[in-house]
Amino acid sequence: DQQVKQNSPSLSVQEGRISILNCDYTNSMFDYFLWYKKYPAEGPTFLISISSIKDKNEDGRFTVFLNKSAKHLSLHIVPSQPGDSAVYFCAARQIYNFNKFYFGSGTKLNVKP
């Protein structure tokens, strides 16, 4: 039973445009959400996070939005660059277990020059 879902396996965007990656979750006890970026044959690297007390967090070109009522979060990348091409995973953690993270299946982003 997957508690974190990324329903789009892939996304293709033109350089300079906005990339929007989506993530849905089912567990209302999740209180912390993260996005990771992964290149082939490498480990994921942390990108941005948001706690459940916020609905938006920005870091440069990356913004994460959280809609708790819809149990949905999204990652916006503006403007998209070819170097952003990677697999993006969202992850969530519940309030009573700091050390257990649940990951989505990932979305492969391709930014075309």
Next chain:
Amino acid sequence: DGGITQSPKYLFRKEGQNVTLSCEQNLNHDAMYWYRQDPGQGLRLIYYSQIVNDFQKGDIAEGYSVSREKKESFPLTVTSAQKNPTAFYLCASSQAGAYNEQFFGPGTRLTVL
């Protein structure tokens, strides 16, 4: 500089053999984790450890074993009881506390022939 190392990057073993994957971190993190990634799937938690000499099963612990004798090290043994061991294995660590992200190693690709 600080980070997580996993060795080797590629590992080949014959069916029926146990194999141990190495994970070392010099980030002084308390918690360490092992994940498995299969094509088209997210990261699935095998085991995690919050402190030395303590560890908990994740979602897919069957056929795996771990030890945490030192803070810096968290080796994973893939035993012959693991039915489908060929996968990409990722080790991660994190600081204790509520809002800390995980740092990942580069991964080990295990192929059982």
